[in-house]
Amino acid sequence: MTLLRAENLSLSINGTPILHDVDFSLDRGEILALTGESGSGKSMTAFATMGLTPKGTQIDGKLLFDGLNLPDLTEDAYCKLRGRRIGMVFQEPMTALNPVQSIGQQVMETILIHGDMSRQAAETRAKEILTRVNLPPERYPMSRFPHEMSGGQRQRVVIAMAMALRPALLIADEPTTALDVTTQAQILDLLKSLVKEEDMALLMITHDLAVVSGMADKLAVMNKGVIVETGPVQDVLSQQKHPYTRELFKASKHAADLPAQDCGAPILSVKDAIRDYPLPKPYPFAPAKAFRAVKGISFDIARGERVGLVGESGCGKSTLTRAILGLEPLQGGSVLFDGIDITQKRQNPQVFRKMQVVFQDPYGSFNPRHKVSRLITEPFHLWQDAPTGKAREDAIADVLEAVGLKPEDQHKHVHAFSGGQRQRIAIARALITQPDLVLFDEAVSALDVRVRAQILDLMADISRQRNLAWLFISHDLHVVRSITDRVLVMNGGQIVEDGPTEQIYSNPQNAYTRNLLDATPVLPDFTPA
Amino acid sequence: MITYVSKRLLSLFVSLAVASLIIFAVVEIAPGDPASFMLGVNARPDTVAALKSELGLDVPAFQRYLAWVAGMVQGDFGTSYTYRSPVQQMVLDRLWISLPLALYALALSCLIAFPAGVLAAARRGQLRDTIVTGATQIGVAIPNFWFAMLLVFVFAIKLAWFPAGGFPGWENPVAAMKALTLPAIALALPQAAILTRVMRSALIDILGEDFIRTARAKGLTAGQALWRHGLRNALIPVLTIIGLQFSFLIAGGIIIEQVFYLPGLGRLIFQAITQRDLIVVESVVMLLVFAVIIINFLVDLAYAWVDPRLRRRT
Numbered sequence: 001m002t003l004l005r006a007e008n009l010s011l012s013i014n015g016t017p018i019l020h021d022v023d024f025s026l027d028r029g030e031i032l033a034l035t036g037e038s039g040s041g042k043s044m045t046a047f048a049t050m051g052l053t054p055k056g057t058q059i060d061g062k063l064l065f066d067g068l069n070l071p072d073l074t075e076d077a078y079c080k081l082r083g084r085r086i087g088m089v090f091q092e093p094m095t096a097l098n099p100v101q102s103i104g105q106q107v108m109e110t111i112l113i114h115g116d117m118s119r120q121a122a123e124t125r126a127k128e129i130l131t132r133v134n135l136p137p138e139r140y141p142m143s144r145f146p147h148e149m150s151g152g153q154r155q156r157v158v159i160a161m162a163m164a165l166r167p168a169l170l171i172a173d174e175p176t177t178a179l180d181v182t183t184q185a186q187i188l189d190l191l192k193s194l195v196k197e198e199d200m201a202l203l204m205i206t207h208d209l210a211v212v213s214g215m216a217d218k219l220a221v222m223n224k225g226v227i228v229e230t231g232p233v234q235d236v237l238s239q240q241k242h243p244y245t246r247e248l249f250k251a252s253k254h255a256a257d258l259p260a261q262d263c264g265a266p267i268l269s270v271k272d273a274i275r276d277y278p279l280p281k282p283y284p285f286a287p288a289k290a291f292r293a294v295k296g297i298s299f300d301i302a303r304g305e306r307v308g309l310v311g312e313s314g315c316g317k318s319t320l321t322r323a324i325l326g327l328e329p330l331q332g333g334s335v336l337f338d339g340i341d342i343t344q345k346r347q348n349p350q351v352f353r354k355m356q357v358v359f360q361d362p363y364g365s366f367n368p369r370h371k372v373s374r375l376i377t378e379p380f381h382l383w384q385d386a387p388t389g390k391a392r393e394d395a396i397a398d399v400l401e402a403v404g405l406k407p408e409d410q411h412k413h414v415h416a417f418s419g420g421q422r423q424r425i426a427i428a429r430a431l432i433t434q435p436d437l438v439l440f441d442e443a444v445s446a447l448d449v450r451v452r453a454q455i456l457d458l459m460a461d462i463s464r465q466r467n468l469a470w471l472f473i474s475h476d477l478h479v480v481r482s483i484t485d486r487v488l489v490m491n492g493g494q495i496v497e498d499g500p501t502e503q504i505y506s507n508p509q510n511a512y513t514r515n516l517l518d519a520t521p522v523l524p525d526f527t528p529a
Numbered sequence: 530m531i532t533y534v535s536k537r538l539l540s541l542f543v544s545l546a547v548a549s550l551i552i553f554a555v556v557e558i559a560p561g562d563p564a565s566f567m568l569g570v571n572a573r574p575d576t577v578a579a580l581k582s583e584l585g586l587d588v589p590a591f592q593r594y595l596a597w598v599a600g601m602v603q604g605d606f607g608t609s610y611t612y613r614s615p616v617q618q619m620v621l622d623r624l625w626i627s628l629p630l631a632l633y634a635l636a637l638s639c640l641i642a643f644p645a646g647v648l649a650a651a652r653r654g655q656l657r658d659t660i661v662t663g664a665t666q667i668g669v670a671i672p673n674f675w676f677a678m679l680l681v682f683v684f685a686i687k688l689a690w691f692p693a694g695g696f697p698g699w700e701n702p703v704a705a706m707k708a709l710t711l712p713a714i715a716l717a718l719p720q721a722a723i724l725t726r727v728m729r730s731a732l733i734d735i736l737g738e739d740f741i742r743t744a745r746a747k748g749l750t751a752g753q754a755l756w757r758h759g760l761r762n763a764l765i766p767v768l769t770i771i772g773l774q775f776s777f778l779i780a781g782g783i784i785i786e787q788v789f790y791l792p793g794l795g796r797l798i799f800q801a802i803t804q805r806d807l808i809v810v811e812s813v814v815m816l817l818v819f820a821v822i823i824i825n826f827l828v829d830l831a832y833a834w835v836d837p838r839l840r841r842r843t
Binding site (some may be wrong): 100102158162 | 739744746747835
């Protein structure tokens with residue numbers, strides 16, 4: 001019998017339509033993946049099932065759970081359903097747990113709130129489920145607080161909370177998007193085995209087709225609130241009947257066409273870089289202790305060379321990036337840019353004109369009150385002979401055209417642009433001073449696949465036009481592969497492997513690199529029939 | 530946790546030492562020699578010198594500082610220049626009015642602010658929120674002495690429920706509390722208005738957090754999620770404001786003390802300053818600093834109680 005079925009489900013919020021005539025069905029023991037880009041309505045489908053839609057939501061059509069039409073339920077009835085029959089796991093494990101309650105308390109709350117068990121039985125059950133998600137209380141006491149655990153461990157706690165009462169349906173909204181690849185692989189395995197053991201249905205929301213292909217039984221592809229294609233995952237991925245599915249698939253597999261480039265003398269040399277963070281002292285006047293985030297790293301980037309830096313969170317790649325940009329002091333070693341030691345104080349800003357950066361978040365990295373023209377000319381203050389007057393206007397127009405925007409766009413504010421366009425503006429800001437080296441710090445990680453493919457193509461274009469070197473910092477191994485000549489793999493503050501990109505991907509020498517590559521979900525090649 | 534407490538304690542003692550030095554130095558620098566002030570402008574220089582030596586003002590400043598600190602540690606605050614009576618007794622008498630008044634006002638303020646702030650946050654954007662927010666605007670805007678006069682007019686003169694002023698002493702606790710009620714209300718009103726707004730905005734921020742959504746997904750009702758997960762997380766900014774308000778209330782009620790003829794600390798220090806009674810000024814200021822530092826220490830402990838993440842931090 002079908003556990004969850006949507007029939008002509010439509011949803012609007014304050015009159016804005018979000019979902020149109022959505023149909024899907026899900027049985028026990030099955031995994032249904034809802035995939036699509038941001039704004040496609042996939043998360044709203046999950047929240048509609050949970051009854052946690054925002055105020056002003058109007059739902060039409062049917063959403064049947066075990067014979068109950070969910071939109072008809074009163075709030076009281078819904079509260080009895082949530083947590084007991086339907087559990088939910090969220091994207092952001094760092095914020096999904098209450099920071100002032102212990103994990104045991106929070107897992108037990110799911111059980112106690114529904115009044116099914118005594119306190120003692122609830123504790124036993126909480127221990128059982130925590131053990132099941134690989135957080136045995138002997139090793140991870142239930143008195144621990146969320147801040148004492150890693151992201152992957154917190155996500156296990158969230159799963160334990162959702163699973164504590166053995167719900168028939170589990171909804172997982174991008175459960176591994178915020179996690180490292182090796183942690184992601186473990187969490188996906190855990191979810192898969194829980195579905196089998198508990199004969200539970202899993203509705204999984206994800207944007208990542210590679211994850212879908214290795215995980216789901218059924219797939220529904222959403223675009224603009226409509227399910228454009230649905231069916232068994234192998235069929236959908238191999239047949240790709242709908243053009244949107246084809247586009248998504250192509251973009252997910254997209255590899256930028258990076259032109260070969262001549263590499264010159266080193267433009268950036270990092271020598272024995274050491275970065276220590278002071279640790280809190282256990283008592284006043286205790287000898288200072290430090291955490292060494294970067295442990296004596298050395299590497300060169302040649303003029304025109306495109307280098308990738310990969311590693312999991314906490315490996316020190318962000319620290320290293322900030323140190324190269326001069327945003328953090330080094331405790332040892334040096335960073336030479338074009339032969340000049342930029343770790344010294346009182347830098348000549350002319351040096352930094354030649355090194356620019358593009359950050360991850362296209363929404364947070366601009367001052368919303370400034371117009372595009374002002375935003376992208378900000379690096380001009382580093383440049384003594386920055387163009388003025390007509391030359392300045394031309395420079396703005398040129399660089400906007402180079403990143404695929406229109407010269408008129410300079411008079412707008414950033415809120416008028418989409419995420420992908422904002423990232424283009426960020427690249428324009430980096431290019432306007434005609435740099436020799438650009439640091440891309442997770443520059444495409446926040447973008448949807450199709451937009452990401454466009455930005456990667458743009459980078460290849462730029463590479464064709466200018467002899468630009470870059471350091472592309474990312475946790476996503478697939479992206480790094482297509483956009484770099486050489487890769488540095490970082491782990492525990494050290495570079496564990498350094499070599500030509502293709503060689504590292506096809507024949508990794510270091511065990512850590514191999515782990516990383518093995519854990520990365522791969523979208524198999526399907527040739528559309 | 531022990532580290533956290535001992536660090537806070539250490540910072541408490543350092544703050545006290547620094548504060549005492551600054552207070553002593555400022556009072557030293559302040560113009561106006563108490564001896565000449567007491568004897569008037571026409572006094573003969575040798576009379577002034579004799580009084581100076583009698584008051585102990587002729588020894589070097591550093592020795593006087595040490596003597597002052599040593600005295601305070603033993604509970605001896607010295608002798609008032611003007612009243613020629615021990616300072617500690619004067620201060621203690623006043624403290625027995627100011628401290629209960631401050632606690633009374635703070636309790637009233639919390640009693641009003643907590644429910645009002647929670648209500649406004651839970652019903653955000655609805656009529657009840659608008660009413661509460663509007664009321665806090667008025668509460669912040671009304672000058673408390675004017676409100677105090679209004680209270681006297683209504684509850685003391687018209688209704689005669691409470692005395693209009695004065696303090697009968699603690700021999701009769703009921704009468705004493707009655708005498709403090711109107712001043713406490715007058716002091717609490719603006720404090721409650723501010724605290725309500727802080728409570729409301731802190732709680733609204735917290736209610737938008739992911740873990741509130743997680744709690745709802747577990748089957749908690751909106752109300753349960755607010756009480757079990759929202760309130761404690763919203764307490765940090767609220768505690769900060771409570772600490773500041775309590776510090777202010779201990780001596781900041783001078784206008785209210787004036788309106789209600791209460792012999793409190795505020796009036797004592799005001800009189801002492803106008804009369805250049807340096808010993809009293811020093812002692813009362815030191816006492817207030819001590820109170821503020823102790824309150825901050827208690828607030829720090831409360832933070833750690835509320836938020837486990839702070840227990841490990843420096």
